[in-house]
Amino acid sequence: MTLETEFERVSLPLENPFTISRGTQTEAVNVVVRISDEGGMTGVGGAAPSTHYGETADTVEAVLPALLDAVERVGDPHALHEIEGELAAVVNGNPAARAAVSIAVHDLAAKRLGVPLHRLWGLDPSAAPATSYTVGLDETERVREKAAEAVEAGYPVLKIKLGTDRDRELIDAVREVAPDARIRVDANEAWTPREAVDKSQWLADRDVEFVEQPVSAEDPEGLRFVYERSALPIAADESCVTLSDVPAIADRCDIANLKLMKTGGLLEARRMIATARAHGLEVMCGCMIESNASIAAAAQLTPLLDYADLDGSLLLAEDPYDGVDLSGGEIGLGDRDRAGTGARLRTE
Known part of the structure; x- marks a missing residue:
């Protein structure tokens, strides 16, 4: 099976400034991942990186090509355990980036079966x-x-x-x-x-x-x-x-x-x-x-x-x-x- 992958950065303004004890946020920068099968069905996932855990949109975008290459090598969106194992082997850390790919693969797998993920x-x-x-x-x-x-x-x-x-x-x-x-x-x-x-x-x-x-x-x-x-x-x-x-x-x-x-x-x-x-x-x-x-x-x-x-x-x-x-x-x-x-x- 051939899978096609892509990602894009999205800037999302907040309705109100959001403040916690560490600082204030006025927008969220997420990175959206899309993984499509040969029939045109697409799974979607998102990364919401946190600098508190050492990630930014830049670091997510830097590692996503390697992560998505791993998904394409496996080639089967239903091979969820194999894919997540490959993601962890390819990139050490970077959990938000890996989460975006994991979510997109799970979304695609469940869509192909016609059922909600739960x-x-x-x-x-x-x-x-x-x-x-x-x-x-x-x-x-x-x-x-x-x-x-x-x-x-x-x-x-x-x-x-x-x-x-x-x-x-x-x-x-x-x-x-x-x-x-x-x-x-x-x-x-x-x-x-x-x-x-x-x-x-x-x-x-x-x-x-x-x-x-x-x-x-x-x-x-x-x-x-x-x-x-x-x-x-x-x-x-x-x-x-x-x-x-x-x-x-x-x-x-x-x-x-x-x-x-x-x-x-x-x-x-x-x-x-x-x-x-x-x-x-x-x-x-x-x-x-x-x-x-x-x-x-x-x-x-x-x-x-x-x-x-x-x-x-x-x-x-x-x-x-x-x-x-x-x-x-x-x-x-x-x-x-x-x-x-x-x-x-x-x-x-």
Whole structure:
């Protein structure tokens, strides 16, 4: 079988500037991969590189020719294990670039069989948890407004970015306009261990569900300190990058947070989920700020998860790709006629 491959860089402006403890983002630069078979059927995948993990759009574009050459050499989009093995052998690291190729191959394979990807895996779409909607750092009144807008739009779960000297004020403002919402918080490594333990106490009083990555990933003993003393469950994100990290965090957190842009592919993501389960951890799948070219693929994993944080495409001013319906936070995997990941160019 002959496969044809191509990729392009896309700049995606955000609807609003998005701020976390490490900085502010006004656009997302993704790289979209397309893999087509002899019959003209095309699989789509996306890379959303993060400089925090050493990737940029330039590095993605630099390694994609070698990765796509490997796909063409294998030549069979259904040889998913062989292809992902080849990708890992060709490029060491560069997980976002590998993830884009993995997603496109999975999309094509499921399309060729005429089924949604989650159905190919035998998953129950009704088991998918609702996705959270993220409210980034901002002035307190603007955080209040954004939280109120999210509640009005029907999102039942809010994820609030923290890591300032106004954290208590921000959570109180959100609770005023979202008294019934499930709230999670993410400090993105901004707190000290003692600060995290202290803040967990009053966050628990405000009925927060859990705290994500309270301390630096470079401080594993600090994470353990927080886990052993926190009034709330702890999720590990920056501390949980690859499969080998899962056993290391098993006695330092309650929830493992994987992202396709960290795992390097869908098969590796499923291995991480299984490994986390084997170590007694709950599992969440998060995202970068991404097009539906990749978010739609992550959504296919959600029946395997306890929590989902897949709102990356919802933060864009405009996404050239349609995907899985996430309106109101519900993950709409029920459309059996939408084969593959569900990602489609909006002009299709």
